[in-house]
Amino acid sequence: MGLVVQKYGGSSVADAEGIKRVAKRIVDAKKAGHQVVVVVSAMGDTTDELIDLAEQVSPMPAGREFDMLLTAGERISMALLAMAIKNLGHEAQSFTGSQAGVITDSVHNKARIIDVTPGRIRTALDGGNIAIVAGFQGVSADSKDITTLGRGGSDTTAVALAAALDAEVCEIYTDVDGVFTADPRVVKKARKIDWISSEDMLELAASGSKVLLHRCVEYARRYNIPIHVRSSFSGLPGTWVSNEKPNGDEQVEHAIISGVAHDVSEAKITVVGVPDKPGEAAAIFRAIADAEINIDMIVQNVSAAATALTDISFTLPKTEGPKAIEALEKTKAAIGFDSLRYDDQIGKISLVGAGMKTNPGVTADFFKALSDAGVNIELISTSEIRISVVTRQDDVNEAVRAVHTAFGLDSDSDEAVVYGGTGR
Amino acid sequence: MGLVVQKYGGSSVADAEGIKRVAKRIVDAKKAGHQVVVVVSAMGDTTDELIDLAEQVSPMPAGREFDMLLTAGERISMALLAMAIKNLGHEAQSFTGSQAGVITDSVHNKARIIDVTPGRIRTALDGGNIAIVAGFQGVSADSKDITTLGRGGSDTTAVALAAALDAEVCEIYTDVDGVFTADPRVVKKARKIDWISSEDMLELAASGSKVLLHRCVEYARRYNIPIHVRSSFSGLPGTWVSNEKPNGDEQVEHAIISGVAHDVSEAKITVVGVPDKPGEAAAIFRAIADAEINIDMIVQNVSAAATALTDISFTLPKTEGPKAIEALEKTKAAIGFDSLRYDDQIGKISLVGAGMKTNPGVTADFFKALSDAGVNIELISTSEIRISVVTRQDDVNEAVRAVHTAFGLDSDSDEAVVYGGTGR
Structure with a gap:
């Protein structure tokens, strides 16, 4: 029996009862003979409440003080958990x-x-203790100031500790039963995935799956730490995420397609009437990059020969939309485009699976499924193990269900998949 | 202009508005040319709420984790104050x-x-910053664990920082206007004291005055740090507490009597029928000390010659009463006393002032004032600059008013003294 790192999110420790329930689960792992390190988030809505307080005293809270403030949240949950x-x-x-x-x-x-x-x-573990660690926070090497890792950072804390302590597994306890072949709120027949490769999980996370953050999976892949995502409420086995298939478990099948992800948090900007000559696209994306905006998909239309003008479209998080428009408007004269179009009614559907590398029919099947469902495709982007399309936002749910069925991902059972937990 | 340390209690920073009001006051001190270090307590009822959470998860929270939990409170208030x-x-x-x-x-x-x-x-101050420090907390030299100083510990933090930074003054901002000649809730004509010696303040604090804690005054006395206790609401000058009269301020008069304190938080235990021979009293108080109980006054009655038995009475905090009774019952056979009597309906009235050393009539005047008011005295204890008596708790308020008047402490004005602040 080796060392396990367990991470519990805010909804698992939302109140005293939740903390006591989680404490029992931790003690069970200890009783089973493991050394146990637990990473815990702030209780329920604590972080939001602290942010609200900060906004009441200052419209633009300073980063250093904001981090000092937010880290009070985990301090409370971790101390209570240790007491319990x-x-x-x-x-x-x-x-x-x-x-x-x-x-x-x-x-x-x-x-x-x-x-x-x-x-x-290490010292605490060697002394027979269960170690409870505040997620989401650290200390800066230079200034010794308290820092935070951003939302969802507790998962990264857990994986980083698992790597540093050479843990057997990093268990991420959450309020869902694992990673599903699609969002069970949209696809009733979505199946829980028993095992998924880190590579596929990275693509799902990048494509809108919310269960694990991209950064956390990336960290686990680099240090070869198996992640087990599971429910803190049901106690059932969840989804294993690892670089290699679990040893000796030949029943775990590497599916051609791991799952269907969707994302309705992006918007599309089209730069209309761009002179079709070298350097124009570079100027546009330089302006975007200088504004520190991350973009996702890019498509350039074929130039209309008569005008020698082209349109360039790209997608980006809706939250970055106004900043991007502002940055582009400033460079309008220099670049010489006609106008900007902003569209926040788009959605993205992505099909992910390492198997598509060796199955050339996947792309065609994907487009046929969308076409049969009457869904119009506006943009396309692909990687080796992913195909993504942009559609109207209203079509997204129907498109996800159609694709899920077409690739045989529907669960055999007619019963709805349980989406577990508190529904938070 | 030198360095000032300011301390703000929880009622001064109870909400976002309070934090913004305190921030303005701090900035005023900075604008006046001071280097400013601020010690802050947890907001309003935060500490009580955290204690309540701890009790929900564990009936006997471990000390280390309890301290970790409670220190989240100041972390929140200090970050918000820095933002403001x-x-x-x-x-x-x-x-x-x-x-x-x-x-x-x-x-x-x-x-x-x-x-x-x-x-x-020091580095923060040298860089032009106002430094905001969490009160009430520290880190242990041995284990590097987070510790707390106990209730009221923020005052001690402030004085300790003032000493370490060689501050001009330690300003303790609170919700009252300063130290009064008696509790203004009991004595309407109580006067605010402009200056009081550390020595007298120590006796007042030990006798039930709640404005400054004994430990904080003791620390300031030892390191010769002047304390200025004042209201964070009114902004008026408050009470200076220092070892020497403020320099060049000849108008500040060293009163014979500084004030009248009272305390209704103690109980009296009488050990009845103790054999009147050497070592018996020692055995009783050894049992009490071993139970880590602090006692206050002790009186041994004259032995009744016929029986060679005596009674020993002492006072102690009511909260320690049950523990003391338990400790004494265990030693009953060994010591050989008859019985224990427990009385929690007592009150203590103390008259404090360095002037009484050279004014032999003070004690007689004190007893006469009590007698004229019809107050019966049960125990008496004296120090060089204090006389304390124990009476029935019901008589305490009347006794305090009578003594206050008898020693000419009543304010000239007929108007009630403003007791400032929120009334908390």
């Missing part, structure tokens, strides 16, 4: 990100982990 | 007790400060 475990007769100690040795860069509110030096965690 | 100051256009940085160099022993929940190494505070 001790109340069950087991030894536990809680540690802040700084005490746990989570060293980051100095970018407040979205710091990156640059090192993990878990000496105090 | 920055929003007014001034630079501010917040620091935890650990970051501020508040080093303590390892006694969780009531740690003692053993050193202060405020290197980061």
Whole structure:
């Protein structure tokens, strides 16, 4: 029996009852003979409440102080969790990100982990303790200031600690039963995936699947840490995410298609009437990059020969839309385009699976399924193991269901898949 | 213009509005040319809410985790206060007790400060920042664990930082206008004291005055730090507490009597029928000390010659009553007393003033005032600059008013003294 890292999200520890339930689960792992390190998020809505307070005292809270404020949230949940475990007769100690040795860069509110030096965690484990660590937070190498890793950062804390401590597995407890072949709220027949490769999981996360963040999966892939995503409510086995198929488990089948993801959080900008000559596209995307906006898909139309003008479209998070429009308007004269069109009524559907590399029919089947469902395709983008299309937002749910059925992903059972937990 | 340390209690920063009001006051001190270090408590009822959560998960929360939990409170208030100051256009940085160099022993929940190494505070000040420090908390020298100083510990943090930084003054902002000659809720004609010696303030604090804690005054006396207790609401000058009269201020008069304090938080235990021979009293108080109970007054009656038995009475905090009774019952056979009597309906009235050393009539006047008011005295205890008596609790308010009038402490004005603030 080796070391396991368990991570519990805010909905799992939303109140005293939740904390006590989680404490029992942790103690069970300890009783089973594991060394246990637990990463915990802030309770329920604590972080939102703290953000609200910050906005009341300052319209633009300073990054350093904002991080100091938010980290109070995990401090509360981790101390309570340690108390609840001790109340069950087991030894536990809680540690802040700084005490746990989570060293980051100095970018407040979205710091990156640059090192993990878990000496105090090792000492606590060697002393027979369960170690409880605050997720989402660290300390900057340069200034020794408290930093936070951005929303969802607790998953990254868990994987980083698992890597530094050479854990057997990083268990991510959440309020759903695992990773599904599609969002079960949209596709009633979505199936829970028993195992998915890190590579496919990365593409799903990049394509709108919310269960695991891209950064967390990327970290686990690099350090070869198996992740087990599962429900803190049901206790059922969830989804394993790892670089290789689990050892000796030949029943785990590497599906051609892992799943269908969708994303309605993006918008589309079209730059109309761009002179079709070298350097124009570069100028446009330089302006976007200088505004620190990440874009997703890019399509350039074939130039209309008569005018020698072309249109360039790209997608980006809706939240970045106004900033992008502003940045482009400023360069309008220099670039010499006609106008900008902004469209936030789009949706993206992505099909992900390493199997499509060796199955050339996948793309054709994908487009046929969409066509049969009467869904119009506006943009297309592909990688080796993913095809994404942009459609009208209103068509997204129907498109996801059609594709899910066409690729044989529907569960055999007619019963709805349980989407677990509190529904949060 | 030198360095000032300002401390704001929880009622001064109870909500976003309070934090913004305090931020303005701090910025005023900075604008006046001071270097400013601010010690802040947790917002309003935060600490009580955290204690309530702890009790929900564990009937006996572990000290280490309890301290980790409670220190989240100041983390929130200090970050918000720094944000609010920055929003007014001034630079501010917040620091935890650990970051501020508040080093303590390892006694969780009531740690003692053993050193202060405020290197980061100095750096912040030298960089033009206002430094905001979490009150009430530190880090243990041995284990590097987070500790708390116990209730009211933020005042001690402020004085300790003032000493370590060689501050001109430690300003304690609270919800009353200063130290009064008696509790204004009991004595309408109580006067605010402009200056009081540390020595007299120590006796008042030990006798039930709640404005400053004994530990904080003791620390300030030892390091010769002047304290200015004042209201965060009115902005009026408050009470100066220092070892020497303020320089060049000859109008500040050293009163014979500083004030009248009262305390209804104690109980009296009488050990009845103790054999009147050497070692019996020692055995009783050894049992009490071993149970880690602090006692206040002790009186041994004259032995009745016929029986060679005596009674021993002492007072102690009501909260310690059950523990003391238990400790004594266990030693009953060994000591050989008859019975125990427990009385929690007592009150203590104390008259404090260095002037009584050289004014022999004070004691007689004190007893006469009580007698004229029809108040019966049950126990008496004296120090060089204090006389205390125990009476029935029901008589306390009347006794305090009578003594206050008899010693000429009543304010000239017929108007009620304003007791300031929120009335908390």
